[in-house]
Amino acid sequence: MSPALALDAPTERVAVNLLRHLEWQDDGFSLVFLFADVGPSLQLADWLDQRLAMQGRALQRHEAKDSFVRDPEAAVDALVGRLPELSAQPGGVWYAIQRHPGDAQWNRARTLFLARLNERRFLLERDLKRPLVLVLPAHFRAETRAMAPDIWHKRDLSEELRWLPDAVPTSVPVTVEPLATLVAADGALPAFAEWQRMATASAAEQAFLPTAWTASNELLAAGRPGDAEHVARGALSLAKRRAQAKPDGSSDRDLSVSLDNVGRVAEAQGDWSQADAVYRESLALRRQLVERLGGTPESLRDLSISLNNLGRVAQAQGDWTQADAVYRESLALSRQLVERLGGTPESLRDLSISLDNLGRVAQAQGDWTQAEVVYRESLALRRQLVERLGGTPESLDDLAVSLLNVAAIPPGDAAAHAEAVDIYRRLCKRFPGTVRYAQRLQALSGENDAPLGSGTKPTS
Incomplete structure (x- = not known):
């Protein structure tokens, strides 16, 4: 069995809403609009598939090809022509046209697609006996309302999902x-x-x-x-x-x-x-x-960062072979820099991030043995950094992330999870109102900026 995919708190909220709808409205037409960035939408589709496939009703996924931008009206004709075929299969229809969100030609094609689909609303409702999830760019809500007012008012659900940057090293030290x-x-x-x-x-x-x-x-x-x-x-x-x-x-x-x-x-x-x-x-x-x-150390670190950047792109697109290759090269550079620089805090943190990157690739491929090895090495480095830096917010946040990585390894580590929750409680107390810490505490324990000693038990 594949390991459960992990989602951040905003994505998980949208995922649960969509899952409930697809489970409860499986037999019969319904319409869902999802306004999302490409990476999170792919992650969400994989998460839904993992759960719906176990029920025998995996998503029928369709992604716009390059031909879409040349003839969006033909794409509508093709979709409408396949409605009976799609209805005969179990599972909702996931129709994604959110690629290239900043491209003017693609945006024009999307508006034409929506306008033509709006004209075919009667055929949609009559001939499709499954939920239809239309996936559009995150910024496309206003255009959708304007170009497809009839199907917009017929919608059963609409959600928005945007990309949130991870804690990764960058070339520019911006906090x-x-x-x-x-x-x-x-x-x-x-x-x-x-x-x-x-x-x-x-x-x-x-x-x-x-x-x-x-x-x-x-x-x-x-x-x-x-x-x-x-x-x-x-x-x-x-x-x-x-x-x-x-x-x-x-x-x-x-x-x-x-x-x-x-x-x-x-x-x-x-x-x-x-x-x-x-x-x-x-x-x-x-x-x-x-x-x-x-x-030079600077040029090697820059190269390592470039490799990590490419790894994130490959990871977002599910190209695990490419992600593994560039992350391994980045890891080798990080180890080299730790040795040359004598283990400075920056070089040790970069090494821990490289280890986490490889751990995510191994985890996604179900290689829990490899994931555990690199996650535990990263955890040891982050404990060392907390001690050396006197518990700075960044070092504590990094430690909590490593603890959660270890806690996710089957059969699970309740002590690591509880320690991560306690760290976010302390960070919320030290920095009240910091959205990031409050969101993570809420996602992990159900607490909302809970103070230390509140008595709320963390979930395991």
């Missing part, structure tokens, strides 16, 4: 928590404001690129991926001009970081093909830099 707190407090975006000032000044070509990288992360934290993309692409254009003006390669690192920035925005929008393209370009640059610079 997301304080930025998110600042935005929530007064709406201020200081790096973005500074970048706008630089970009409109007479000396725009001399603008400081790290400000743009920080501004892009700031905007993502504020839930403004469109603005983040605009900033990231502006910075990339500037970095390319500088690299062309200096063929000696002195600007290649700035170019690689700018490419990574565009990749992170693409990830946030669920555009995995775009993320893959820019991450590969960045990886090629970083291999050249390692060779040219003789393997």
Whole structure:
């Protein structure tokens, strides 16, 4: 039996709602709209399949191909023509047209698809005897209401699911928590404001690129991926001009970081093909830099980060062979850096993240022996970091994540789970109102910012 897929708290809430609907409304037409980024929607579909297949009614999954953008009306005709065939099979119909959310041609194709489908609403209701889940980009709710008002009003359920960045090392040392707190407090975006000032000044070509990288992360934290993309692409254009003006390669690192920035925005929008393209370009640059610079610690760490970026893209798309390959190469670099740098906190944390990445790949493939080996090595490193750093919030959060990884290994480790819950209780007490800690505590124990000593028992 495959191991149970793990979901974060927001995804799990949507997953449970959809599962209940698909179980209760299995026989007969119903319509569900899911507005989601590509990565989370694929993870959600796999999670639903894992449960529904056990009941003999796995999802009938259909993903839009490249031909969709050329002839979306033909896609509607093909769907309507197959309604009797789809009705004859058990399980709901999962119809996903959310690829390339930032592409204007794809968005135009989606609006035409919805308009034509709206015209065929009678055939949908008459001929389809199964639930239909229409998966659209996370930002497409307003367009759906406008282009398909009739089927929108007939919907039985609508949900939204967005990508949330994991705690992974990045080329730019931006701390997301304080930025998110600042935005929530007064709406201020200081790096973005500074970048706008630089970009409109007479000396725009001399603008400081790290400000743009920080501004892009700031905007993502504020839930403004469109603005983040605009900033990231502006910075990339500037970095390319500088690299062309200096063929000696002195600007290649700035170019690689700018490419990574565009990749992170693409990830946030669920555009995995775009993320893959820019991450590969960045990886090629970083291999050249390692060779040219003789393997300095900075160039090796940058290379490790690029490999992890590609691993996340492969992981999101279920390409476990590719994910395993790049994560193993990144792990080898992380071990090399720990040895060369004498075990600095940064190098040890990077090593623990590389181990966790490999653990997730092994876990997804059902290789619990391998998962346990790397998860426990990561846990030992994180205990060491908590002791060395005096229990900083980041080190405690990392420790809790490692404990939960170990707790997920069959048959389960209740003590590790309970220790993770206690850590999040303490973090909630030290930093009241921090959404991330409160959400994790709620997801793990059902507590809502519960203070220490509240007596609420953690679930196992």
